[in-house]
Amino acid sequence: MNGSTKKYLPDLPITFVSRKRTLETEDASSSATRQQPKRLARGDSVITEATSNLRLSSSSSDLDNLPSSASLFKTRDIEELRVSFEPASAENVVIPDVRDFLATNVQKLQKYILPTLDATAIGNPTFDVENFSDITNDKVQTFVTKLHEVVLNGVQVIGTDETFTDTLVDNLLRITKLDCFPLMIRNHPLNKLYIDGEPMVSSNPEFVVRKKVGKKKLAMLVIGDKHLNNVTSANGYGEPQIAVEILACGSENLRSLGGERPTDQKILAMRVISTYVTFYKAVIPAKYWEALEKGLPKDQSLKIQRWPARNELTSGFNLAQPNGRRVVLIALAKIRESLLQEVERE
Template structure:
């Protein structure tokens, strides 16, 4: 109720002290539904306190660069792959998804026909390359900006490397919330989450080049909140005395370009969030490849890009199990 006591939401005067309104708001807050309602309503700011939790956007999708500063989260390029991608032995590599004779130029053709490639006989591989053509051609902007192409392609990628095989399982669009002072302050719905043994793999898709903005650092401000919300949901499922540092891997997909991230969240960061925004602890999320932009990730349309993405995903899978 503190949020509603501090600000005037235009409620009739007779409502403001109504027991029914107090009960309703408290119920919505405790069930987590309040943050969903406020997600569609511009939250009032607290100009008297720039570090107030009320100055945070209500959802990950609305975060900008300036907002993650309040959470003391930043990004940095990794100097080499091993800083982000866990070391693991790669066995049974699905080399039939690389195919050096299929590249971006071929996939961008309007009349691309997967049946004309005699080197592809597996129906699953044929479907993958046909979907990849859809993503590449859609990225040209000549047929609109359908975002479903990237969704289904990424879903296939995860299954190709067995990230949906026991003991792992994909959860698509799980609702997550970041709690500060034990209040659900920010909502998040990542594309997918895979958890096992205290480690988490999160997917964030920006889907089309035209939908990505520099004001979000090309989606990184959203990634920061997705990481925190997923980590927070996980840490709150165990007793406080058992809190441990968390490792969270992230994949960002902008159209056909793939970037990997690794975040290590100390348990002490969550301790600070119990009492408000962090003052001492901070998080640096490492990025690979190191540059950040619309097209700086590994290019799935190119054979070398596919090989690097599949290899990284396999290593993450090995780490998770």
């Protein structure tokens, strides 16, 4: 048991006999003897209660050892929550296969793909989008300029104030209309993960996409490298933080339901490290939520799917390359269409 939470058994009741008189009468001695079983019984009761309190404090101690903020979570912490990541076997495990997904959806995004514009050109310090006669659309010029700023800063300055990932991601979400009603972006919403009825962990993701239906539901979160704590291989390149951000979003959804029983929840996530994009999908079972209502889950667990499958610093889809842009833009378009179909069903 952690020394900071160690509790001691309370002192058992002890009777001190006054010796004001040298001799005590036989009646007084007999009376003291008759009281002894009651005192021992009280002592047994105190021991039982104290042992019970120690068991409770052990469970409470486990919760108290969790970081108070999602940004502080490490792999060992999500193991306490029985959460793990696994590589998806195929793209459609994470990115929804949308029924009747029209080719026109792709055609509208084609102007952002720019097949001849690669990472070398975009990362050139002298790059100026106005020098490209084939890039005349002002929205495309804005996107490409923001992409150039991120590439120019490079992976070596991940997490510093000089990065431009935030503005690039914001632009990307708006290009794919994830900020068009009934879908809306919320910037830096404060969420709480409730465990055992208490707000145990705070979460502040960069962007959350919510669905405006009956009760507002958080459907997707996006975190850039600037907001990922400790983006290293030792900490899964921020995946422990992503896990808790997902759970906090789901916890907020449950609170919006009031007294209704928990249901299975699907929450998507996107991690952006420099120009590299990775997608995640979590389907959180109702039984997992029920377990969290009682404390840390013992028998329930959660697996979060990752696409692309590998988890490395530059293993995501690279927005600086034409094919990477194409994959990410189409994936976000499919996610949007899937969310709109969910709104219609709800």
